[in-house]
Amino acid sequence: MSNPLKDMEKPDVIFAIGTNMTECHPVAATRLKKALTQGATMVVVDPRKTRLAKMAHLHLPIRLGSDVALLLAMAHVIQREELYDLEFIADRTTGGKAFVEHLKPFTPEWAAEICEVPAEDIEQAGLIYGRGAPSAIYYTLGITEHICGVDNVQSLCNLALMTGNLGLEGGGINPMRGQNNIQGAGDCGAVPANFPGFQPCDNPEFAEKFSKLYQREIDAERGITKVTALNESGKSIHAMLIDGENTVVTDPDKNHCEHALKSLEHLVVIDLFLTETAELADVVFPATAFGETDGVQANTERRVQRLRQAVPPVGEAKPDWWIISEISKRMGTPGFEYDSAKDVFNELCSVSPIYAGLDWDRIEHGEYHWPVPDKDHPGTPRLHEGEFKGGMKGVFKIINYRDPAEVISDDFPLWLTTGRRLQAYHSRTQTGRSAGIEYLLSEESLEVHPDDAEELGLVHGGMAKMSSARGEIEVPVKVTDMSPKGTVFTSFSFANVPVNILTGGGYDPVTQTAELKVCPVKVVPA
């Protein structure tokens, strides 16, 4: 997030797109509810009538994957009505002229055809966002899990840049991170493009720095992504170390994924449970869990906080860092002589400029948001205040709409989208093992609009067969107007409804994020 969570109580206008926040980030959503009671106006863009959508002043249930068209038309309206911030554009951005020229044909009427919502509503959304003082954008995977995920994010950036809604209390562009430490995984350099602290791998200066630190030559080029690695399994990739991810269940195209892992010569998995993924491994290590582990995590607002051990580990479980270090030592790799989580974290701080001002003891109370470049720095709750990093300019990007990888057809006439539910988390390895949750959510279901149910002969509580170009699953039907006509929804949490057998039609060409939010399907009574 560009802004701290407490800023969520401050916006004049809330623009929430592709985020089911009351279910996926409930505590953050309480802050938006507070902003609403204080008079904020909220626009929600989501195909489904989520709780957040019901609280909105304006809800746009756009067709799956049509976000770019909507955002272009909103920018068009802001331009036409001169709601832009000329001073901000002049001082802090580049590419504005070409961008404005590009917007001309993208009227609300044009977008209405694609988004399948009224042009007036698109007009209104543009006016409301453009007039907000300030306006804040919130988004989640509903924006990123598309073949055009990067385009979606850059379209949102364009809106914020043209209206100067960056670096302001209660404004900004705020992706809500879905996992407790997914921010931290990136911060720590567990990505193919960056060393720790987002120092690019393809910059020889950093490759040399880390080659020196790690006492061996490291490639001065990006590695491949996980998606490519899975595609290459059995071809050029022959061994994997997977830490705490149930890849088989949570990744798209389950059959492909399972096949990929099975074709490896050597698979090592570290986890809490014998997950579907761990069952395929040659070696499985028991890791310590939350409550058994000292460590650090970074939240969605870049706040760096300590985790503390409350009880001894179950059985012989060991911290992940200890297991990984032991394997490394036995391979003869130098530099893994750590005695504690503190040692590891302090090493990270010493090699990462955004953590340079931090150490284990300084984060005792969790008040720092990175970047914290030196020991005298108070941290950075709000990014982009006054200027962008190093005086750089915000760049307007020329984006065009394109269809999802797969669109509905006679064979697969319904849109399927996937997501989470309040009471379950991911593949339920944890919530599924917590007593009482099943009282509230005992099984998965497919949400179908009443009109679709009638047309397809589906009954509430009955079973349906749902198929895509990749496979078929069975799922109980829930008839509800949560889903718009023509679109069905289910979560990916339940093993008996392995929806990721169906998904995986395409990937964003830049990030290789799978289009988990769009999948044409056929649904018939089972």
Add this chain to the structure above:
Amino acid sequence: MTVSPEHYTEVNQLTMTLDGEPVSFTEGETIYEVAERHRREVPTLCYDERLEAFGACRLCVVEVEGIRNPVASCTTKATDGMVVKTQTEGIEKHRKTLLEMVVSENRNVDVDELSGYSSQEMTNLVDRYQARTGRFQGKKSGKSNTDDKNPFILRDYDNCISCYRCVRVCAEREGDYAINVMNRGFHTQIITEFNNDLRDSDCTFCGQCVQTCPTGALGDKKALRDADTPGEVKKTRSVCPYCGVGCAVDLLSKGDKIVGVQPAMDGPANEGALCIKGQFAFDFIQNADRLKKPMVRRDDGQLHECEWDEALDRAAEGFKKVREKHGRHSVYGIASGRAPHEAAYTMQKFMRAGFGTNYIDNCSRA
């Protein structure tokens, strides 16, 4: 000489007299807030600093010079020159009587601390004022909703004192409005819409009502399963392991067992709030399915438990073999978005220091 704005406010600072001591305050502060800052320990039952002041329990009354009757300090704003006494004999006597009446209505004065964060408030006040006198006897209000079979929230309204903190936290903090107040006086009852079970209401089971209840009328059913487990309750500050909001929590443990979770009221990201997962979905930690020993796949094709040395050697040998056979670009690492920094950092170092490649990713693309 010019006066700087800061200096200007300083000389014009608002002051009042608190128990004979001149104290300053800022515009808008209540008497209670000023007294709290000066550690006066004014008793309250209906007060939760995260909620709008309500003025229902009347325990926080103080004497204000020039006003005949005692005033509720939580709802009365401090004014310049005000003279306030927080602990006169009369006020203390009034508080004790009020507490005796409250106690006379409740079946239990002593509730287990596992009930919730605020569950000891009434018990502590009753002890402080020695109010277990049995002076008042008679009718009791509230009817327990023991039929509500939900596994999380105990609804024992025999212990309800109508402070409405649960109703207010649900409305003001959560915006859920799942519960409300029905009737008045002895017939007061906290109910859901149509008096249904919580499951059939707008309740999201965030547990905030449980954590603000000062009497244990609402209790954490999951934690209370361990009320009879021997040992002191230990609190360990940590951060919730689910989504990216990063809510600070206190893990409750007895001996080696994790028995519950309470929100950290001073948690910077959550300020005392939690959701159903953070509040109630903690017992996966000590679930019987947890892996307890390393496992290796043997010649029979099955995974077998083994000792650490065998598993670590086997893991290391396997990577070395693949590296020798297929080159250093044949190994890949996937880090977790759920594990701490130290896991992600060592994972990327495992690849970079071990193989000299950037063949490392995490689960953010899924």
